[in-house]
Amino acid sequence: MSINARDSILAAAAQLISREGARRLTLDAVAAEAHLSKGGLLYHFSSKDDLIRGLVETLVAQFDAEVETFTVPGKPGAWTRAYLDAAINTSAPASETHASKASGGNGPALTSTGIAAAVSNNPALLEPVREAYRRWQQNLESDGIDPVDATIVRLACDGLWLSDLIGLDPVPEPLHTAVVSRMRAMTTSANLTETVTTFPEDDNPPR
Amino acid sequence: MSINARDSILAAAAQLISREGARRLTLDAVAAEAHLSKGGLLYHFSSKDDLIRGLVETLVAQFDAEVETFTVPGKPGAWTRAYLDAAINTSAPASETHASKASGGNGPALTSTGIAAAVSNNPALLEPVREAYRRWQQNLESDGIDPVDATIVRLACDGLWLSDLIGLDPVPEPLHTAVVSRMRAMTTSANLTETVTTFPEDDNPPR
DNA sequence: CTTACTGTACCAACCGGACGGTACACCACC
């Protein structure tokens, strides 16, 4: 059905979770959704944990790619702005998704489905996410803008994303747009090249 | 063992989740943790869903109570500030928890454990959370300050809370404090009594 | 005797995963 069986299985799993919840992520159900047998599924992913690991890693890689797409290098705050745009784009509903260029248009992106599966199944599988966040936080803090503003923007993006992870009502519309543009403004805080150097470098935490 | 068996079961369930993850929330395990038999457990909660419902409702009620504790009425932004303080207090690690006054000091609060259980088990059980957020968002938007700032603060709090739900590294310390006080400053935005009225009231959304 | 509750025994459903096969494409060697 597809060039890459692995990817289509991952897509099927993601769709299954977003349609029926993480609890329904069973090998049988994934196999059915991906139009193959359980044996076939286990040929590609040697265990359920392995499948979830694939989901999580793909999610992180996808978001990284998204950020890179949105990066307009040069000015201070570029990375933070890209993070913001990527987060909005990923969690935005109903709008046209623009993302159809990558991987041949999988339909719905993985969004946060993998996280949900990992949380409920085996929190240890979230390690790639934790590692990604360490990287992201570092990028934010050395983005040429006030790290306080950058961090607030990051946290708010995460809040947006949590919101659709647990299915909260989205922020109502005139407000939502205003919130996003206020956040974007925060990434161009001209002040505070002082404040930036105020913080000791934690580039090298004792891990 | 306790005055209120129900509450002690809830506490046991919460502790179990935070120690071993949501997947390990089984009736047998909860019964063992609460020092009673499965039969006894099912006498108090007629099903697993019922137990999780209890967890979620207690969580929401606890957070509401926390917000009320922190409310210092009078000035604009009071509610938003209370939300911020409650969120910080709930997610803060290691610090003294101050909360020992309520409910006789249960040890660790439920924090987000109930959410994790609900997400993985039956997303429908999150309904009380959704309802609570509708309320909270409304309070934020009519708090006498710029609703854009208020919403950003809320989202960032949610991000903080997501952070410890999935076990990310906390924001490193000099930054964390700065972030919190910047957010608090955002709740006292003297400007924008204009902007407040800029947004049409969505007090009465269609459903 | 009733109410409130506990503990044990048990069951049916479900789930992960192992396993033995199958189909087929490709290559090598005579």
Add this chain to the structure above:
DNA sequence: GGTGGTGTACCGTCCGGTTGGTACAGTAAG
């Protein structure tokens, strides 16, 4: 060009363990 061999992709069944939930017998208190 036929024969044997090998690796890849996939299928479907079976099994043991776990889980949510039920049935029931018991007990302590009033």
